[in-house]
Amino acid sequence: MRWFAKRIGQAIFTLWAVVTISFALIRFLPGGPLVYLKVQLKKQGIPESTIDNYVENYVSFQSDDPLWIQYIDYMTSVLQGDLGQALFQDGAVFDILAQALPWTIFLAGIATFVTTVIGIAIGGFMAYTEGSKFDSGITLFSTIAGGIPYYVLALALVYLFGYRWQMFPTGGQVDPSLTAGFTWPYVKSVLYHAVLPLLSTTLVGWGGVALSMRGNSISILGEDYIRVARLRGLSRQRIALRYVSRNAMLPMYTGILLSIAFMLGGSVVLEQIFTYPGVGFYLFKAVVSSDYPLMMGGLIMISTAVILGVLVADLTYSKIDPRTSGEGQRESY
Incomplete structure (x- = not known):
């Protein structure tokens, strides 16, 4: 039983590391994915006052919050099966990948x-x-x-x-x-x-x-x-x-x-x-x-x-x- 718990714990830790790395990639990829998204939304004629709300829906965290709050929001969303909205596909990321x-x-x-x-x-x-x-x-x-x-x-x-x-x-x-x-x-x-x-x-x-x-x-x-x-x-x-x-x-x-x-x-x-x-x-x-x-x-x-x-x-x-x-x-x- 101890060995089983150890192996399951290692799997959970590895999965947590993957999700954490994915959060870091979204937040810090060269070229600024959040900035890129805001520019694309602005080109579509969306008012600047509502762009932040759109970004939050897409990436599952509020870009203006402190980094640790963004991380908690992102982890919570992932655990709930919410991976955000696809930018150029019609639908939520989880629904697209599940199909x-x-x-x-x-x-x-x-x-x-x-x-x-x-x-x-x-x-x-x-x-x-x-x-x-x-x-x-x-x-x-x-x-x-x-x-x-x-x-x-x-x-x-x-x-x-x-x-x-x-x-x-x-x-x-x-x-x-x-x-x-x-x-x-x-x-x-x-x-x-x-x-x-x-x-x-x-x-x-x-x-x-x-x-x-x-x-x-x-x-x-x-x-x-x-x-x-x-x-x-x-x-x-x-x-x-x-x-x-x-x-x-x-x-x-x-x-x-x-x-x-x-x-x-x-x-x-x-x-x-x-x-x-x-x-x-x-x-x-x-x-x-x-x-x-x-x-x-x-x-x-x-x-x-x-x-x-x-x-x-x-x-x-x-x-x-x-x-x-x-x-x-x-x-x-």
């Missing part, structure tokens, strides 16, 4: 699942055929594919399959003419729009998982308990599934959970390339248009996802690997 988050999680979750399943299956087979042409060929391919940035592949895919051959859409997450609901036309359209983004991350990602699985499996194949299992006459399939695969996947558990969280951060460029309206898409637009409230809201949301990913990995790792159940030795990293 975009499910689409980003959908892409990150499916991409991680497909990448992991393919990588584990191929990596396990590579270990059993160590030294074969298949093993050498996949190792070479995985090494080359792992060095290709996903956004380079994304640009190539959108050019070939989107513009040149026109096989897949080049933007959006679903056909806007369809009514949202759990119906086959709507689900089909969602999957159809997600094919290229998923391919761009999966094709360059499964090789690394396969190499990790191969290395873990080879090390486990040399363990004494594997030899004992063979001497007991256990079937090859049972040894592969119950002994080798299960233990080889344990060191990869943390990486799988964290990859989902870090894909949220990596979605900024990917979603911009495919015009996929997720958190990364709006974060990129916020950076380009100097929409500081939306920018900081996206930063807080993505950082929260990463922190939660690390926390879940730490709290659950001992459940799948009892050898790490001792306090002080349970950090997943």
Whole structure:
């Protein structure tokens, strides 16, 4: 219980540090975001007497108050889910990001699942055929594919399959003419729009998982308990599934959970390339248009996802690997 409290406390402290840094960025970024906002509002013809009230609504604190009061107001607003109003988007920052988050999680979750399943299956087979042409060929391919940035592949895919051959859409997450609901036309359209983004991350990602699985499996194949299992006459399939695969996947558990969280951060460029309206898409637009409230809201949301990913990995790792159940030795990293 003491260890759990320590880990949760560390996660809360990290999240507080992220929110504090976001406040400092809003307040002290070069170019003066508050001054910039006031200038933009003045250009729109808003009277100077009411500009401060508009700024307060946008950034969730009164710019004329002392700094410590501004900080308390900002922290209170964040805890209440109020991240201010987006400057160049219609709506509150929290509402915009809350609508975009499910689409980003959908892409990150499916991409991680497909990448992991393919990588584990191929990596396990590579270990059993160590030294074969298949093993050498996949190792070479995985090494080359792992060095290709996903956004380079994304640009190539959108050019070939989107513009040149026109096989897949080049933007959006679903056909806007369809009514949202759990119906086959709507689900089909969602999957159809997600094919290229998923391919761009999966094709360059499964090789690394396969190499990790191969290395873990080879090390486990040399363990004494594997030899004992063979001497007991256990079937090859049972040894592969119950002994080798299960233990080889344990060191990869943390990486799988964290990859989902870090894909949220990596979605900024990917979603911009495919015009996929997720958190990364709006974060990129916020950076380009100097929409500081939306920018900081996206930063807080993505950082929260990463922190939660690390926390879940730490709290659950001992459940799948009892050898790490001792306090002080349970950090997943």
